[in-house]
Amino acid sequence: MKPQILVVEDEDALATLLQYNLEKEGYTVAVARDGEDALMQAEEATPDLVLVDWMLPKVSGIEVCRRLRGRQETANVPIIMLTARGEETDRVRGLDTGADDYIVKPFSMTELFARIRAVLRRIRPGLAEDVIEAGDITMDRVAHRVRRADREIHLGPTEFRLLDYLMQHPGRVFSREQLLDAVWGSDVYVEARTVDVHVGRLRKALNNKEERDPIRTVRSAGYAFDVNA
Amino acid sequence: MKPQILVVEDEDALATLLQYNLEKEGYTVAVARDGEDALMQAEEATPDLVLVDWMLPKVSGIEVCRRLRGRQETANVPIIMLTARGEETDRVRGLDTGADDYIVKPFSMTELFARIRAVLRRIRPGLAEDVIEAGDITMDRVAHRVRRADREIHLGPTEFRLLDYLMQHPGRVFSREQLLDAVWGSDVYVEARTVDVHVGRLRKALNNKEERDPIRTVRSAGYAFDVNA
DNA sequence: CAGTCAGGCTACGGTTTTGTGACAGCACCC
DNA sequence: GGGTGCTGTCACAAAACCGTAGCCTGACTG
Known part of the structure; x- marks a missing residue:
């Protein structure tokens, strides 16, 4: 972001x-x-x-x-x-x-x-960084690349921004509204459930089978990116 | 140097x-x-x-x-x-x-x-090297020559400068506007989509069939030159 | 245990972005 | 004056992406 x-x-x-x-x-x-x-x-x-x-x-x-x-x-x-x-x-x-x-x-x-x-x-270390790492996930904001454990992950623009934002504040839980504000922009109106869909797409792109899902769902609160191993 | x-x-x-x-x-x-x-x-x-x-x-x-x-x-x-x-x-x-x-x-x-x-x-990206190499592509900025895998590549002036700039900052994504600024000059006015056309021409000149395209399109962001093999 | 609700998932129509062939305008050179 | 090589723009087609609705599952409630 x-x-x-x-x-x-x-x-x-x-x-x-x-x-x-x-x-x-x-x-x-x-x-x-x-x-x-x-x-x-x-x-x-x-x-x-x-x-x-x-x-x-x-x-x-x-x-x-x-x-x-x-x-x-x-x-x-x-x-x-x-x-x-x-x-x-x-x-x-x-x-x-x-x-x-x-x-x-x-x-x-x-x-x-x-x-x-x-x-x-x-x-705010991280904000100005070109590259963010968390566990086996690397996000290069300049090259616009995401990789997990040596394999390249392809993300659409929105998914990219979403992951970027979440990784920027690891561990913190964001409500759908907050995510819409931060990732989509405070001026656009989209259904809150749209966030779910994008989180889903992000997960599918990110996680191989047998890999830990780095995105945590917090029931009736929102989502968070967990660093952990 | x-x-x-x-x-x-x-x-x-x-x-x-x-x-x-x-x-x-x-x-x-x-x-x-x-x-x-x-x-x-x-x-x-x-x-x-x-x-x-x-x-x-x-x-x-x-x-x-x-x-x-x-x-x-x-x-x-x-x-x-x-x-x-x-x-x-x-x-x-x-x-x-x-x-x-x-x-x-x-x-x-x-x-x-x-x-x-x-x-x-x-x-100061690429401290003015005379020759830049990336994978099987070689660019000689003094002789104004580009070759890929032993064959000579002919490029128009604009295509040359474009490739030059991209190779100068490998991996980095540039928006069309940034490329216009850097390659065309910050004072000329040309349509942003013109960049697309030139990227297209550059690709056609550069890539034989069955060769990897070194120019990566990043949707809604721009283009980047990827080193990789 | 039935009812309720939040979140996962898929399908799909619509929209935006990109690739590309065609074309006209130049400058330059026989 | 007729080529030749480049360039910028346009229009159209293809591709990628988006947002929403709808259905389903699993969890929580009382």
Whole structure:
């Protein structure tokens, strides 16, 4: 699943530039124009990372940081701060902003990408990884390949995304609704039972006879991917 | 052309060990004993990758990072950080960025090699080799020739560049848009489906009957060149 | 033990995505 | 002016994939 980034930037040109480049780099991007907007959006769909400008109308970048940190669901979301040269490091550093990193404008996209990768990897290992392994199952997200015990597994796009998501959060149980949101997208409407069918297809593709089924059904709750041997 | 690595490490024993092993692995290695030295050396001969210890006399590893990033010529050079276990805490976290990857001491050479390969592959795929081989396909970028199993393959300019790009990043899946950007140029406007047509032509030229098709279609994602036999 | 319910499974019509042959527009070269 | 080699687009056919309904089984309830 593509990491989702919330960009909080009031300057149109920069916001657009960031969105364009980040999407090209493979992230899903949402843009908020001011602090209030940012907090609302973060509440609706928790992003994997927030990129916030230090200077913002209404609610300052710092304040956005604080509030995000203060809320249960967003407390652990990594934050990268954008600062202009004059707003300088010491002050930013000294304040306990709760930001995980900051970058000084003007910056190169390459540098920004590097930092994003670094932060994501540190906070949520696995999210930024190219390859996920669990037991004898390997998923290569760059090559778009899944293999189990040396044999290649062919999956359709949806099955691929589904497995990706489940492996991303091993052991955790997801309701059908959560899976629909995460894998299908929060905007499409499909029958909840459709998830069952895809889980079924996934299982058939994944499991040889005599192999342990890595997908656990939790009655009246949902499904989970189990790491275990 | 062997990739050139600049090792920045003040501890003699480790520096020597790294140099020895990296050279054995096929890299050209330069060693700097402190941050100043590193910046100087990086300026003289831009390395393909920098391996820098977090703890350094005079100029800290972080500072080396920042300065490298700040300079035009070295802004895009990938950096891998060496950190000791204790240093990996909050203070470091807030600052440590700008590096593309980090590795915690003590580490195994195998692990280090893997990360170096990964970073190099990501940042600078196929350091401009003159000849690329994959399976029974050979591409000579200087002579502009492609052959498969002893027979000469004739390709049009676009097909050539397309194959070139794909072979440059074996296994990796590219969307039609990415391929258009990379092969056609980010400024021209052509239909995304045009990629399909060229892939088709490329396949027809490349594959005899009974030969494995090296180009893999990934439904709703794009195409990839697979090395495999 | 009968009733109820959640989840497994299959079949199928419909939709989306990809493969491909045909064609017209160019540039270049006799 | 008539070839020749490439290219981008289109239209159509084939293939792959999707979502839903319906039936079935096995588990839980009282």
